[in-house]
Amino acid sequence: MLSEKDFIFKNNSNELENGIFQWSSPSNIALVKYWGKKENQVPANPSISFTLNNCKTVTKLTFVKKETNNNFAFDLLFEGKSKEDFKPKILKFFERIFEYCPYLKDYHFTIDTHNTFPHSSGIASSASGMAALAMNVMSLEKILNPSMSDDYFYQKASFLARLGSGSACRSVKGSVVVWGKNDSISESSDLFGVEFSATIHENFNNYQDTILLVDKGEKQVSSTVGHDLMHNHPYAERRFEQAHDNLSKIKTVLENGNLDEFIQIVESEALTLHSMMMTSMPYFILMKPNTLKIINKIWKFRTETKIPVCFTLDAGANVHVLYPENVVNEVLQFIKNELVVYCQNGHYICDEIGSGSQLIMQ
Ligand code: PMV
Numbered sequence: 001m002l003s004e005k006d007f008i009f010k011n012n013s014n015e016l017e018n019g020i021f022q023w024s025s026p027s028n029i030a031l032v033k034y035w036g037k038k039e040n041q042v043p044a045n046p047s048i049s050f051t052l053n054n055c056k057t058v059t060k061l062t063f064v065k066k067e068t069n070n071n072f073a074f075d076l077l078f079e080g081k082s083k084e085d086f087k088p089k090i091l092k093f094f095e096r097i098f099e100y101c102p103y104l105k106d107y108h109f110t111i112d113t114h115n116t117f118p119h120s121s122g123i124a125s126s127a128s129g130m131a132a133l134a135m136n137v138m139s140l141e142k143i144l145n146p147s148m149s150d151d152y153f154y155q156k157a158s159f160l161a162r163l164g165s166g167s168a169c170r171s172v173k174g175s176v177v178v179w180g181k182n183d184s185i186s187e188s189s190d191l192f193g194v195e196f197s198a199t200i201h202e203n204f205n206n207y208q209d210t211i212l213l214v215d216k217g218e219k220q221v222s223s224t225v226g227h228d229l230m231h232n233h234p235y236a237e238r239r240f241e242q243a244h245d246n247l248s249k250i251k252t253v254l255e256n257g258n259l260d261e262f263i264q265i266v267e268s269e270a271l272t273l274h275s276m277m278m279t280s281m282p283y284f285i286l287m288k289p290n291t292l293k294i295i296n297k298i299w300k301f302r303t304e305t306k307i308p309v310c311f312t313l314d315a316g317a318n319v320h321v322l323y324p325e326n327v328v329n330e331v332l333q334f335i336k337n338e339l340v341v342y343c344q345n346g347h348y349i350c351d352e353i354g355s356g357s358q359l360i361m362q
Pocket residue numbers: 029030032033034035047124126127165166167168223224227273314315
């Protein structure tokens with residue numbers, strides 16, 4: 001079992017003066033939710049997610065060796081323009097991973113990044129953004145230490161991404177990713193995400209996620225604050241146990257393809273996540289009236305048609321509508337006829353299961 005120490009960079013066997021890489025990393029949607037953490041971004045409970053395919057961050061990292069190595073030096077471009085507001089988050093990320101990547105102070109970096117989804121969509125870009133940056137850092141490290149294995153490359157990339165933003169560690173590799181130690185998945189770890197290794201039932205091939213953009217504004221409560229409120233939360237311990245149970249249940253469901261059970265676990269997880277927010281102190285609500293209207297419409301449609309469509313939520317008001325590929329026409333028609341009216345400016349994004357980060361340029 002790998003520990004934190006195994007991710008400390010030892011020595012350069014190679015020198016590198018400058019270079020350029022580009023990676024894309026997708027967003028992911030949790031089925032069993034991560035909510036609550038310990039020190040150093042260790043999750044309070046395990047989670048599992050579908051990797052998305054279309055909602056991505058694309059990040060190009062250009063670097064040149066500098067004279068001194070006593071500080072971090074980088075420029076940040078977002079959609080081609082300098083973006084000072086994003087710099088503190090990146091600096092914090094570099095500070096957190098420096099212990100594991102001491103070569104970071106040897107270079108001046110230009111980080112040139114954009115998302116394939118609109119910035120003001122209410123879709124969190126921290127998971128895809130931190131993952132894309134971590135992939136680029138690992139490409140650099142791989143040149144300094146060419147002997148590293150592919151497994152180590154992806155494990156350390158996920159380990160670094162986790163230190164940037166917890167759920168980012170699930171955006172590195174694989175279409176279904178588990179993060180957090182759980183007895184039913186022997187290779188699972190609190191330190192990085194692992195690809196779900198059992199054979200996934202064909203019902204989940206190209207599983208669809210249509211993201212209904214109910215509210216594109218900034219969240220009133222950040223996920224950092226939300227995670228923190230799980231400390232001293234009256235239901236926290238029971239919730240963490242429940243996540244362990246749901247993870248082992250969903251593992252079986254992903255193997256046997258039972259969509260009724262899948263729906264039950266996934267919707268219960270979404271509502272439990274929001275119940276934790278409503279029962280913390282201070283309490284808060286991130287759903288909007290239209291979130292509830294959509295949920296009720298989905299329930300009615302499912303009862304009437306027996307089409308296995310369900311919803312999940314992340315830490316916001318938007319609704320992810322999940323369904324198998326073979327009902328895509330019926331569900332898209334339903335979304336257009338009945339749900340689009342609840343979306344801000346009628347906006348929604350069609351996505352589906354993807355396979356993880358991709359190297360675009362080296
Ligand atoms: O990675 P963070 O700290 O933004 O937390 C994400 C939390 C949820 O999206 C609500 C759940 C999850 O597992 O992704």
